[in-house]
Amino acid sequence: MNAKEIRKLFPILNQEVNGHPLVYLDSAATSQKPVQVIETIERYYREYNSNVHRGVHTLGTRATDGYEGAREKVRTFINARAMEEIIFTRGTTTSLNLVAQSYARSFIGEGDEIVITQVEHHSNLIPWQQAAKATGATLKYIPLQADGTITIEAAEQTITPNTKLVAMGYVSNVLGSINPVKEIARIVHRNGGVMVVDAAQAAPHIKVDVQDIDCDFLAFSGHKMAGPTGIGVLYGKQSLLEKMEPVEYGGEMIDFVELYDSTWKELPWKFEGGTPIIAGAIGLGAAIDFIESIGLDEIREHEHKLVTYAMDAMRSIDGMVIYGPEERSGLVTFNVEGVHPHDLATVLDTEGIAIRAGHHCAQPLMKFLNASATARASFYLYNSEEDVDALIKALLKTKEYFGNVFS
Structure with missing residues (x-):
């Protein structure tokens, strides 16, 4: 190149x-945007700005096609099995908080363990601190080597049958170290837990394959990979997402609303309440096209x-x-x-x-x-x-x- x-x-x-x-x-903080992404976002606002999933008019159809087309681009980009496994969020932080609030607080309890590392960005540390406090779970840390790296041996010694969730960055935003998330996911699953991967620093730079890693959840942001700010992705295995409850309620994520109860839409929309980040998602799709062209x-x-x-x-x-x-x-x-x-x-x-x-x-x-x-x-x-x-x-x-x- x-x-x-x-x-x-x-x-x-x-x-x-x-x-x-x-x-x-300073691209690890936020990357710059190519003209292709800028023009794609401008074209949305100039030519077919409309809400999605609601109107039957032409602009609404074009906006919906662009938004859901971006979801399919994300699915293939990370090799997810189905588009139902791709949730659009505001960014990595929101994605990780969604897992901590919806999954962890429902399926983790007193006596269980949440395992993370001292290398983590605050967005992959504080949500688990709060989840442990809310559930009575024990928060544990995998010991680091002198250079800040993580070994399989240290992970095996830390993760136990009581470990219900392990959260780890794929690539450190400070050290640049590439963690063995695939191997650690095997250890987690062998012990009956779920694996959460923060891929904010990985998705822009290396191939991320969620099926190969076999992670249960994975999060990343558009703005670090030549896309717009304010758009992110949560990948989750469909079987887990189906068991989880939404953490935001309102329009668009509902199926039926009665006076005293409501039911939710199917995946992925039950986690995307309100008007979604339409321009951001379409811009992220353009960023993926750009990255894959190189x-x-x-x-x-x-x-x-x-x-x-x-x-x-x-x-x-x-x-x-x-x-x-x-x-x-x-x-x-x-x-x-x-x-x-x-x-x-x-x-x-x-x-x-x-x-x-x-x-x-x-x-x-x-x-x-x-x-x-x-x-x-x-x-x-x-x-x-x-x-x-x-x-x-x-x-x-x-x-x-x-x-x-x-x-």
């Missing part, structure tokens, strides 16, 4: 920031080359601390000794370089790393080695500046 040619398809990248060409290295294998290979190139260059800088394993997804989390990551990110911004600084919604992991905050450079299909070179040059300039200030 030619990153420079792909970059031209992203209008926002064709600008200067603080007098420098924009170098966007190929996830090509994206993965490109990011692997970039992250290897970046880490090799960073290691030549004195005082550089890199967190996480050698084998990783397309991001590098780091600190420069003597420079607070927020100061670092601020100086880099003056050079037109956008990175993330902070705890990355992973405070327990920061404690494990013995760091109050870190800096993170994350790459995507539109980044190139020239972007890495600009980052290294700016890091050296920043280090020199702070060295002179405090010398």
